[in-house]
Amino acid sequence: MITDLDALMHSQNLDAILITGPAHHNPAMAYFTGRANLTHADLIKKAGEAPVLFFSPMERDEAGRTGLATRSLADYRMQDLLKETGNDQLKATVLRYRKMLADLEITSGRLGVFGRIDAGSAFAIFSGLMQQLPELEVVGQLGDSILMQAMATKDAHEVERIRQMGEITTSVVEKVADLLASQKSSNNILVMTDGTPWTVGEIKKRINLWLAEAGAEDPEGVIFSIGRDAGVPHSTGNPGDVLELGKSIVFDIFPCEGGGGYFYDFTRTWCLGFAPDDIQTVYEDVLSVYRQIVSELKVNTLCRQYQERTCELFESRGHPTIKSNPMTMEGYVHGLGHGIGLHVHELPRFGLLSTNLDVLSPGVVVTIEPGLYYPDRGFGVRVEDTLWVRPDGEIEILADYPYDLVIPVA
Amino acid sequence: MITDLDALMHSQNLDAILITGPAHHNPAMAYFTGRANLTHADLIKKAGEAPVLFFSPMERDEAGRTGLATRSLADYRMQDLLKETGNDQLKATVLRYRKMLADLEITSGRLGVFGRIDAGSAFAIFSGLMQQLPELEVVGQLGDSILMQAMATKDAHEVERIRQMGEITTSVVEKVADLLASQKSSNNILVMTDGTPWTVGEIKKRINLWLAEAGAEDPEGVIFSIGRDAGVPHSTGNPGDVLELGKSIVFDIFPCEGGGGYFYDFTRTWCLGFAPDDIQTVYEDVLSVYRQIVSELKVNTLCRQYQERTCELFESRGHPTIKSNPMTMEGYVHGLGHGIGLHVHELPRFGLLSTNLDVLSPGVVVTIEPGLYYPDRGFGVRVEDTLWVRPDGEIEILADYPYDLVIPVA
Numbered sequence: 045m046i047t048d049l050d051a052l053m054h055s056q057n058l059d060a061i062l063i064t065g066p067a068h069h070n071p072a073m074a075y076f077t078g079r080a081n082l083t084h085a086d087l088i089k090k091a092g093e094a095p096v097l098f099f100s101p102m103e104r105d106e107a108g109r110t111g112l113a114t115r116s117l118a119d120y121r122m123q124d125l126l127k128e129t130g131n132d133q134l135k136a137t138v139l140r141y142r143k144m145l146a147d148l149e150i151t152s153g154r155l156g157v158f159g160r161i162d163a164g165s166a167f168a169i170f171s172g173l174m175q176q177l178p179e180l181e182v183v184g185q186l187g188d189s190i191l192m193q194a195m196a197t198k199d200a201h202e203v204e205r206i207r208q209m210g211e212i213t214t215s216v217v218e219k220v221a222d223l224l225a226s227q228k229s230s231n232n233i234l235v236m237t238d239g240t241p242w243t244v245g246e247i248k249k250r251i252n253l254w255l256a257e258a259g260a261e262d263p264e265g266v267i268f269s270i271g272r273d274a275g276v277p278h279s280t281g282n283p284g285d286v287l288e289l290g291k292s293i294v295f296d297i298f299p300c301e302g303g304g305g306y307f308y309d310f311t312r313t314w315c316l317g318f319a320p321d322d323i324q325t326v327y328e329d330v331l332s333v334y335r336q337i338v339s340e341l342k343v344n345t346l347c348r349q350y351q352e353r354t355c356e357l358f359e360s361r362g363h364p365t366i367k368s369n370p371m372t373m374e375g376y377v378h379g380l381g382h383g384i385g386l387h388v389h390e391l392p393r394f395g396l397l398s399t400n401l402d403v404l405s406p407g408v409v410v411t412i413e414p415g416l417y418y419p420d421r422g423f424g425v426r427v428e429d430t431l432w433v434r435p436d437g438e439i440e441i442l443a444d445y446p447y448d449l450v451i452p453v454a
Numbered sequence: 455m456i457t458d459l460d461a462l463m464h465s466q467n468l469d470a471i472l473i474t475g476p477a478h479h480n481p482a483m484a485y486f487t488g489r490a491n492l493t494h495a496d497l498i499k500k501a502g503e504a505p506v507l508f509f510s511p512m513e514r515d516e517a518g519r520t521g522l523a524t525r526s527l528a529d530y531r532m533q534d535l536l537k538e539t540g541n542d543q544l545k546a547t548v549l550r551y552r553k554m555l556a557d558l559e560i561t562s563g564r565l566g567v568f569g570r571i572d573a574g575s576a577f578a579i580f581s582g583l584m585q586q587l588p589e590l591e592v593v594g595q596l597g598d599s600i601l602m603q604a605m606a607t608k609d610a611h612e613v614e615r616i617r618q619m620g621e622i623t624t625s626v627v628e629k630v631a632d633l634l635a636s637q638k639s640s641n642n643i644l645v646m647t648d649g650t651p652w653t654v655g656e657i658k659k660r661i662n663l664w665l666a667e668a669g670a671e672d673p674e675g676v677i678f679s680i681g682r683d684a685g686v687p688h689s690t691g692n693p694g695d696v697l698e699l700g701k702s703i704v705f706d707i708f709p710c711e712g713g714g715g716y717f718y719d720f721t722r723t724w725c726l727g728f729a730p731d732d733i734q735t736v737y738e739d740v741l742s743v744y745r746q747i748v749s750e751l752k753v754n755t756l757c758r759q760y761q762e763r764t765c766e767l768f769e770s771r772g773h774p775t776i777k778s779n780p781m782t783m784e785g786y787v788h789g790l791g792h793g794i795g796l797h798v799h800e801l802p803r804f805g806l807l808s809t810n811l812d813v814l815s816p817g818v819v820v821t822i823e824p825g826l827y828y829p830d831r832g833f834g835v836r837v838e839d840t841l842w843v844r845p846d847g848e849i850e851i852l853a854d855y856p857y858d859l860v861i862p863v864a
Contacts, residue, residue: 064573068673069479072572081675081690102688131809133597156574162482163474163576164567168594170577184578187543249667252712256666257659263478265491278512280491302662399541 059153065160069304071386138172152179196391197407210443245283267296275419289317311428469563475570479714481796548582562589606801607817619718620853655693677706685829699727721838
């Protein structure tokens with residue numbers, strides 16, 4: 045949680061952190077600024093102190109809405125800084141950061157930097173800053189940065205936002221199910237009233253519309269794939285594919301709040317009209333393993349044990365897994381789930397590696413998404429919900445939705 | 455244009471450029487990869503050679519669709535690199551780039567870097583790369599980078615994509631106009647059939663829906679502001695504001711292709727029902743200055759002269775401008791326009807500064823958007839289109855739309 049930041053900064057000897065970029069689609073900034081609409085800002089937090097938001101003068105009201113301590117970037121006018129540096133934009137930008145840091149009495153120590161700006165600009169600015177302040181060390185963190193570690197556990201307010209995205213997500217899923225169920229088939233293909241076949245692309249258009257209508261978006265896309273494609277976990281579905289009855293459809297939807305906020309992640313597998321025996325059997329295997337794993341989840345246990353357990357359960361039912369064969373393209377071929385929040389993928393991880401010490405701590409929000417894939421047999425199956433490990437240790441699915449495989453079609 | 459890149463690299467002594475990040479909402483990458491849907495990739499271009507796209511193995515098909523020379527990142531497996539570096543993610547990432555560069559025979563010289571990854575990661579990776587390759591200089595460029603310079607002029611294919619966004623934009627504007635015109639008023643307020651007042655927020659919801667329906671999005675937002683808000687150029691409109699007849703509405707819409715592609719930028723000012731005399735007069739001033747300036751635009755001339763000219767024209771009509779008073783909050787208070795493309799703001803610039811040597815070169819696509827603002831009198835007015843300076847020197851508005859001020863209301 046954000047309240048862990050000081051401890052995390054201490055653990056990494058960071059004296060301050062600096063976050064830059066807009067508030068939208070920039071998790072590092074949005075983590076502090078909430079739903080404020082800021083097109084550019086900088087945020088600096090000293091160890092043990094409250095963060096300070098530096099805002100553009102035109103965005104004073106939005107900055108005020110964050111409830112953070114604020115300072116106006118008007119006090120660091122680029123026009124003046126450009127004059128001071130012979131019209132050199134890089135030097136002027138570096139000088140501005142130096143002045144902002146100095147005003148917070150930061151001239152030395154270790155400064156962690158985060159945020160969304162151009163990679164080259166980031167390199168140039170922070171290299172320049174280190175040259176100008178030889179006693180300052182700029183620190184960039186990959187992977188398990190202190191922010192990602194803090195973000196791993198969610199407070200009640202964050203969980204409410206994820207829960208609301210769960211409601212939006214399942215309401216859109218329901219609309220898709222209702223749409224499919226209200227269509228007719230012709231020659232085993234789902235068609236519109238005028239006989240035009242429905243396609244994956246047409247369904248995706250409606251998904252995007254309904255998400256937009258609900259104030260959400262899917263910046264990472266949506267998976268709606270049928271048949272062999274459903275058997276390839278990362279195929280998002282071919283827009284031209286028609287919807288054939290009796291084929292498996294993997295519908296994996298992971299939208300976020302409009303403008304880039306909290307995500308939800310959800311998957312159902314459907315067969316239109318009827319389910320052939322082989323898909324039905326495999327579906328029951330996935331659903332029962334899903335239910336078994338969810339029933340076994342326990343607070344403060346290692347995540348990787350559930351990946352291990354999922355492999356065992358699938359193997360006992362005769363399916364190949366990445367545990368028995370890390371290179372398998374059939375059976376259970378991916379991880380059991382992942383943390384989710386302002387990024388679609390966050391900590392904790394469920395990977396099998398013995399170095400993975402991630403734990404189901406109170407406050408984590410994770411996906412559980414076992415699946416079985418048989419591309420050569422023309423199908424794949426996955427079931428996924430997003431779950432919260434509550435502070436009291438209970439596990440809660442954040443949005444309920446039925447697990448029916450078959451969507452009846454007239 | 456992208457064909458200018460080699461000359462631009464030469465002018466800045468760059469031996470190669472490296473672009474990283476996804477293809478969506480990452481102009482630097484999308485400039486090379488077009489509409490391909492890549493969640494992570496690296497692209498390296500040596501001076502005088504064709505770019506090479508390094509793709510994730512799961513995105514082979516998408517990478518192939520770009521038509522670029524490709525290499526699979528499977529040849530640089532993170533798992534192996536992590537082993538080689540004692541499970542240090544930063545070191546492994548740096549090593550991967552070193553190997554990729556080595557395979558293209560890049561071990562020294564100046565390497566320009568671009569793209570969308572976390573600022574801290576960028577700083578850490580490229581600092582690490584320079585440590586490992588002391589003869590390599592990593593170069594980050596701010597502002598007028600070679601990419602921004604290349605992007606300033608558009609080829610026919612890019613113009614077609616912008617033109618298509620213009621069609622989408624004006625079709626959405628027309629839908630909004632039709633919606634407003636079909637409503638009734640009650641006590642001078644636009645209301646729905648059940649008497650509920652229309653609000654700025656409700657209108658914006660529909661704009662977003664219609665954009666989504668057309669496959670577009672507005673990552674930078676949309677301005678729909680009324681009354682005093684319309685008199686503040688950067689106010690985007692208060693969602694709770696009702697639509698009062700006889701107030702000025704500034705509707706500035708700047709959407710891009712879904713997933714982040716080419717932008718269009720467009721503004722109209724409307725009064726519902728009727729226009730009071732003062733707004734009507736100011737509107738005519740803006741429209742006639744807009745038309746005058748567009749008629750005077752000439753290929754290969756300095757952009758800043760049109761900003762100068764706009765100020766003169768407004769001053770001759772008795773309006774204060776930033777030329778006579780750089781601090782004025784009334785009258786003409788902003789720039790005349792800007793280049794537009796994969797970013798909503800690109801080169802050329804129209805700023806008054808004598809250091810601004812940007813030119814209306816053949817191939818630039820620019821907005822022309824004069825406006826007058828009188829917040830204390832409760833209104834603002836702006837008119838904007840996006841124009842292309844064609845290779846033959848002619849100036850073309852990329853999407854036509856009427857300039858009527860008043861939208862009649864029943």
